[in-house]
Amino acid sequence: MHTMPERRAAGADLLVLGGGVIGLGCAWRAARAGLDVRVVDAGGTERATEVAAGMIAPVGEALWGEEALLAAAVESAARWPGFAGELESDAELPVPYRRCGSLHVGLDRDETAGLRRLHDLHSELGLEARWLRGSECRRLEPGLTTAVTGGYEAPGEAEIDTRVLLVALRAAAEARGVEVREGRAVELLVEDGRCTGARLESGEELHAERTLAALGARLGGELLPAEVRPPIRPVKGEVLRLRARPGEAPCERIIASERVYVVPRASGDVVIGATMEDRGFDLRVTAGGVHELLREAYRAVPEVAELELLECRAGLRPTTPDNTPVVGATAIEGLMLAGGHHRHGIMLAPVTADAVAAELSGGEVPACAAALRPGRFAARLEGTTA
Ligand SMILES: Cc1cc2nc3c(=O)[nH]c(=O)nc-3n(C[C@H](O)[C@H](O)[C@H](O)COP(=O)(O)OP(=O)(O)OC[C@H]3O[C@@H](n4cnc5c(N)ncnc54)[C@H](O)[C@@H]3O)c2cc1C
Numbered sequence: 001m002h003t004m005p006e007r008r009a010a011g012a013d014l015l016v017l018g019g020g021v022i023g024l025g026c027a028w029r030a031a032r033a034g035l036d037v038r039v040v041d042a043g044g045t046e047r048a049t050e051v052a053a054g055m056i057a058p059v060g061e062a063l064w065g066e067e068a069l070l071a072a073a074v075e076s077a078a079r080w081p082g083f084a085g086e087l088e089s090d091a092e093l094p095v096p097y098r099r100c101g102s103l104h105v106g107l108d109r110d111e112t113a114g115l116r117r118l119h120d121l122h123s124e125l126g127l128e129a130r131w132l133r134g135s136e137c138r139r140l141e142p143g144l145t146t147a148v149t150g151g152y153e154a155p156g157e158a159e160i161d162t163r164v165l166l167v168a169l170r171a172a173a174e175a176r177g178v179e180v181r182e183g184r185a186v187e188l189l190v191e192d193g194r195c196t197g198a199r200l201e202s203g204e205e206l207h208a209e210r211t212l213a214a215l216g217a218r219l220g221g222e223l224l225p226a227e228v229r230p231p232i233r234p235v236k237g238e239v240l241r242l243r244a245r246p247g248e249a250p251c252e253r254i255i256a257s258e259r260v261y262v263v264p265r266a267s268g269d270v271v272i273g274a275t276m277e278d279r280g281f282d283l284r285v286t287a288g289g290v291h292e293l294l295r296e297a298y299r300a301v302p303e304v305a306e307l308e309l310l311e312c313r314a315g316l317r318p319t320t321p322d323n324t325p326v327v328g329a330t331a332i333e334g335l336m337l338a339g340g341h342h343r344h345g346i347m348l349a350p351v352t353a354d355a356v357a358a359e360l361s362g363g364e365v366p367a368c369a370a371a372l373r374p375g376r377f378a379a380r381l382e383g384t385t386a
Contacts, residue, residue, distance in 0.1 A: 011196075011197065011206075011207035011208050011209065012035075012036045012037060012038040012179075012206075012207075012208045012209070013030075013035040013036045013037065013208065013209050013210065013360075014027070014030050014035050014036070014037045014038070014208055014209065014210050014211070014212060014360060015037075015038050015039075015040070015197055015198060015206055015207075015208035015210070015211045015212070016030075016037060016038070016039040016040070016211075016212045016214055017040055017185045017198060017211065017212065017213050017214060017215055017223075018039075018040075018041060018042075018213065018214035018215045018216060018218075018219075018339075019039050019040075019041025019043075019047075019170070019180060020041075020047050020048060020049040020166075020214065020216050020345070021049040021052075021162065021165065021166065021169065021345055021346055021349045022049075022214045022216075022338050022339060022341060022345055022349060022352055022353075023039055023041065023212070023214035023338070024039065024166065024169035024170055024173055024180070025169060025349040025350070025352065025353035026212055026214060026338055026352065026353045026356040026357065027039045027173045027178050027180075028087075028090070028169055028172050028173040028176060028178065028353065029353040029354055029356065029357035030353075030356065030357045030360055030361070031173060031176035031177055031178045032086075032090075032176055032357065033357045033358070033360065033361035033363060034361060035357075035360060035361060036177065037173070037176075037177070037178045037179075038178065038179045038180075038181070038206065038208065039173065039178060039179070039180045039181070040181055040182075040183045040184075040185060040198070040200065040206065041180065041181075041182060041183070042182070042183065042184040042185075043182050045283060046216065046217065046218070046281075046283070046315075046316060047166075047216065047315075048216050048217065048315040048316055048317060048318065048345065049162050049165070049166055049216075049345065049346070050162065050163055050166065050313075050315070051162075051237070051239050051313045051314070051315035052162045052239075052315065052345065052346050053159070053162075053239060053261065053263045053271045053273045053274065054159050054160045054161060054162045054165070054263065054271070054346050055102070055157065055158075055159055055254055055261065055263060055346070055347070056076075056077050056080050056097075056157060056158040056159065056160065056346065056347045057077075057102055057154070057157040057158075057254065057256075057347065058070065058073035058074045058076075058077045058127070058157075058347065059102075059122055059127045059128065059129050059152075059154035059156070059157060060102055060104055060154060060157060060254075060256055061073060061343065061344060061347070062118070062121065062122060062125065062127060063118075064121060066322070066323060066324070068322075068324055068368070068371035068372070069322075069323060069324040069344070070125065071368040071371065072324070072325075072348055072351055072368045072369070072371070072372060073344060073347055073348065074127075075351050075366055075368045076347055076348045076349070076350050076351035076352070077156070077157075077158070077347060079350035079351060079354065080097060080158060080347075080350055081097065081099075082350075083349070083350035083353075084097035084160070086172075087168050087169065087172050088168070090171075090172035090175050090176060091167075091168040091169070091171035091172035091175065092171070092175070093164075093167065093168045093171055094164075094168075095160070095164070095165065095168050096160055096161050096164055096265070096266055096267075097158060097160045098158055098159055098160065098265075098266055099155075099156065099157070099158045100157070100158060100159055100252065100253050100254060100264070101153065101154065101155040101156070101157055101252075101253045101254070102153070102154045102157040102253050102254035102255070102256060103132075103137060103140060103141055103144075103151055103152075103153050103154075103251075103253050103254070103255050103256070104118075104151050104152050104153075104154070104256045104257075105137055105144065105148045105150070105151035105255065105256070105257055105300060106148070106149050106150050106151055106257070106258070107145065107147050107148060107149065107257055107258075107299060107300060108147070108149065109149060111149075111257070111258050112149040112150040112151070114258070115150065115151060115152065115258075116131070116150065118152075119131050119152045122152070127154075128154060128155065128156050129152045129153065129154045130152060130153055131150070131151075131152050132150065132151055132152065132153055133150055134148045134149045134150050134151075137150070137151045137153075140153065140253070141251050141252065141253060141255060141301075143250045143251050143301050143302075143303045144251075144255065144300065144301060145299065145300055145301065145302055147299075148300075153253075157253075157254060159254060159263050159264075159265065160346065161265055161267065161269070162346055165346070183200040183201065183202060183204070184200060184201040185198040185199070185200055185201075185223060186198075186199055186200065186201050186223070187199040187223070188211065188223065188224065188225065188332075188335065189205060189207070190225065190332060190335075193332065193333060194332070194333040194334050195210075195211045195332050195333065195334040195335035196208070196211075196334065197211060198211060208334075209334065210334050210335075210336060210360060211334060211335050211336070212336045212337070212338055212356060213335065213336070213337050213338070213339070214337075214338045214339055215318075215339060216316065216318045216339060217232065217233075217234035217281070217316035217317070217318040217319075218318075219232045219318055219326075219337065219339035219340060220232030220233060220318075220340075224335075224337075225332065227331060227332075227381075228330040228331055228332050228335065228337075228374075228381055230320065230326045230337060230339070230340060230374055230377060230381060231320060231321055231377055232318050232319060232320055232326070232339060232340045233278070233319055234279075234280060234281055234316035234317065234318065234319070235276055235277070235278060235316065235317040235319040235342065236275070236276070236277045236278070236279045236282060236283070236314055236315075236316060236317075237273060237274035237275055237276060237277075237314065237315050237316075237317055237343075238273070238274060238275040238285055238286070238289035238290065238293065238312065238313070238314045239271060239272065239273035239274045239293075239312075239313055239314070239315065240271070240272040240273070240290065240293050240294070240297075240309065240311065240312050241269060241270075241271055241272075241310045241311040241312075241313070242269070242270045242271075242272065242304065242307035242308060242309050242310055243268055243269055243270065243307060243308045243310055244264075244268045244269075244270055244306075244307050244308075245268070246268060248306070249264045249268065249270070250262065250264070250270065250301050250303040250304055250306075250307065251264050251301055252264065255300055255301055257296065257299070257300045259292070259296040260272060260273070260293060260296035260297050260299075260300060261273055261274070262297055262300065262301050262304065269310070270304070270307055272293050272294070272297045272304065273293065274293075275289045275292060275293065276317075281316065282314075283314045283315075283316070284314065285312045285313065285314050289314070290312050317341075317342050317343055317345075318339050318340050318341060318342065318345070319340065319342040320340040320342065320377070321377070322376075323342045323343075323344075324340070324342075324371070324372060325338070325339060325340045325341045325342070325344075325345075325348060325352065325372050326338075326339060326340045326372060326373070326374040326377070326381075327352050327355055327356065327369060327372040327373070327374075328355075328359065328369070328372065328373040328374055328375075328382065329359070329374075329382065329383045330374060330381060330382065330383050331381060331382060331383040332383065333383060335383075336356065336359070336360075337374055338352055338356055351366055351368065351369065352369075352372075354366055355369035355372070
């Protein structure tokens with residue numbers, strides 16, 4: 001019988017490249033399923049998870065033509081309470097998952113008409129949401145502008161502070177024996193068509209039975225051999241963090257209009273997001289982006305003007321052509337992918353992590369994960385985990 005460090009010297013069962021919500025989530029769930037796991041994360045300012053608003057909002061994100069994504073979102077949102085509870089118990093830290101509900105509002109006739117059509121789609125799809133007149137919206141959220149003309153409430157939607165989430169995921173993973181370390185993978189080790197680990201910038205080689213690439217916006221980059229590289233690009237998002245005085249939160253629920261959302265945290269922090277731009281790996285915060293976010297947030301919830309402005313950041317959403325993630329084995333034996341979660345990585349973390357852990361440990365893979373397999377972009381991308 002080998003101890004964990006002895007087994008690791010010979011190579012872990014699983015090497016995870018990337019320590020965002022997806023990499024750490026998969027590592028933790030795989031370790032819970034009995035695997036010996038190691039995570040290597042490059043750190044830096046590129047971790048989208050750190051800037052995310054943390055909404056778990058399957059209704060608000062539902063769009064025409066994105067059925068596979070919606071099925072995964074609904075399944076994952078349903079898994080969130082259990083995921084948060086197990087995380088809290090493994091990490092021995094509070095996990096601030098909060099089912100605060102959301103209110104999506106129209107601020108003029110056109111916006112409200114567009115929202116009404118979306119709400120009809122929600123009804124067709126059986127999603128939990130109810131239509132409200134403008135005055136009813138304001139009764140629920142008195143901080144809303146008097147210009148609000150209608151909207152829908154989605155009471156099941158939730159939020160989580162993603163920085164607290166990252167700390168908890170790391171603690172839970174470590175409590176389950178996962179080794180988490182800093183380092184940048186610069187080359188995958190591939191021998192006879194099989195991935196056996198990765199080489200780090202330091203020159204060190206880490207070996208493992210299976211390797212999971214969870215590199216966020218870098219998953220479409222050159223670390224992966226061209227034949228298994230998924231079509232992922234960075235989509236920039238600027239986001240603001242503000243703080244309300246105790247007892248003076250501008251809203252109780254997530255408030256979303258056509259161009260902005262306002263997410264209140266239990267801590268008193270308020271997140272306002274987010275712009276969407278195709279600008280490569282540009283992480284600069286622009287005056288125009290901040291202006292647009294503040295203007296639109298003020299238009300919906302005028303009280304945001306009273307909040308203390310704490311931070312302006314930009315992050316990179318890892319985005320595929322169909323806005324749906326890639327999760328599963330590749331044509332290189334032993335190499336799996338988990339990424340491309342676009343605006344939904346926090347929401348989709350439980351279903352992604354459970355799908356990866358089940359595929360690795362022979363458990364039951366959630367049915368909705370079949371539509372996330374990399375092979376939908378090109379048959380050459382896909383393989384088996386063997
Ligand atoms: C402004 C904004 C708001 C958002 N709001 C929400 C929201 O409300 N709800 C929601 O569900 N989603 C939201 N998202 C999306 C969500 O943040 C992402 O989908 C999710 O964080 C992606 O997680 P990830 O682990 O794949 O990537 P990341 O969090 O980016 O982590 C990837 C990690 O891989 C590391 N890495 C990269 N290359 C290497 C390498 N060669 N070797 C080792 N490590 C490497 C990086 O350093 C990084 O730490 C938002 C995103 C943005 C930008």
